Structure formats: structure tokens, C-alpha cells
Amino acid sequence: MLVFDLQCDQGHRFEGWFDSHKDLAKQIKNKMIACPVCGAESVRQVPSSFAIAKRGQASPRPNEGDSPDPDAAARLLGEALKRYLKENFEDVGAKFANEALKMHFGATETRNIRGVSTPEEEKMLQREGVNFFKVGPPPSAETTVTSGGEEEDD
Ligand SMILES: [Zn+2]
Numbered sequence: 456m457l458v459f460d461l462q463c464d465q466g467h468r469f470e471g472w473f474d475s476h477k478d479l480a481k482q483i484k485n486k487m488i489a490c491p492v493c494g495a496e497s498v499r500q501v502p503s504s505f506a507i508a509k510r511g512q513a514s515p516r517p518n519e520g521d522s523p524d525p526d527a528a529a530r531l532l533g534e535a536l537k538r539y540l541k542e543n544f545e546d547v548g549a550k551f552a553n554e555a556l557k558m559h560f561g562a563t564e565t566r567n568i569r570g571v572s573t574p575e576e577e578k579m580l581q582r583e584g585v586n587f588f589k590v591g592p593p594p595s596a597e598t599t600v601t602s603g604g605e606e607e608d609d
Pocket of ligand 1: 466
């Protein structure tokens with residue numbers, strides 16, 4: 456999943472999660488995205504804030520100390536993502552692979568979960584076709600999340 460910044464024709468900015476840039480383009484084209492503020496279906500992608508080049512800077516001058524710091528941007532993005540995950544995903548800890556599989560096979564309620572998993576468990580999940588992505592690099596354990604929502608297929 457990827458996060459894209461979007462803007463409606465009224466100027467409201469919001470974020471959307473998509474499988475890929477192609478998926479985003481398709482949903483915009485088919486007017487499948489509505490502004491959460493005003494409901495407008497005329498939306499377009501805008502550059503993410505951390506990808507905007509500095510105004511008036513003719514050429515990159517990485518040694519001046521005032522250029523965007525990719526590490527800082529990654530850190531900020533990591534913080535925002537962690538906060539989002541904390542608020543929207545249930546922490547299942549080391550049972551992640553188990554819970555993801557149960558959801559995948561319909562043995563338990565579909566929901567957003569996060570937790571830790573081993574490389575072996577990840578390989579197994581990939582083999583089973585479970586949708587998940589990794590967030591990193593966390594300081595101690597690797598965090599893995601999955602979203603059970605596949606509303607488009609219903
Ligand atoms: Zn709007």
C-alpha cells in the first residue's frame with residue numbers, strides 16, 4: 456500500500472491509500488474517490504509535502520545544511536506512520552502471522568492488525584497470498600501490518 460496526497464477542486468487536501476500509482480490513477484479516472492470534506496469527486500494527486508523541492512533553489516546544494524534531509528523526512532514519515540498504525544491497527548504482537556492467516560481464510564473477523572513476524576512467517580504469508588507490508592526500521596523488533604479491507608472485491 457502507498458499513501459498519496461490528494462486535493463479536490465475546492466482545495467481540500469487529504470490522503471488516500473492505494474495499491475499502486477496505477478490504482479490511484481484508475482480510481483481518479485473512474486471518480487471512485489470523493490473528498491472527505493465536501494464530497495467532490497473531482498480530485499487530483501498533489502506532491503507529498505516531503506517530496507516538494509525548495510522554492511527558488513536552482514541547483515541542489517547538499518552541503519549547505521538547509522537542504523531537505525532525506526533521513527529527517529524518512530524519520531518524520533516513520534513517526535506519522537507509526538502514529539497512524541497505533542490509532543488504526545490492532546496490536547497482535549507475535550501472533551501477527553497467525554492472526555493474518557486466520558483473517559485470510561475467514562476464520563476470524565477481518566480487521567486491520569499490526570505485529571511482529573519472523574522472516575519464515577513472512578515467506579509463509581506471501582505463499583498464502585496474504586496482503587501485508589512492513590514498516591521499518593523499528594529499533595527493536597520488525598513491525599508488520601496487514602489490512603483486511605478488500606471492499607472493492609465485494
Ligand atoms: Zn473538498
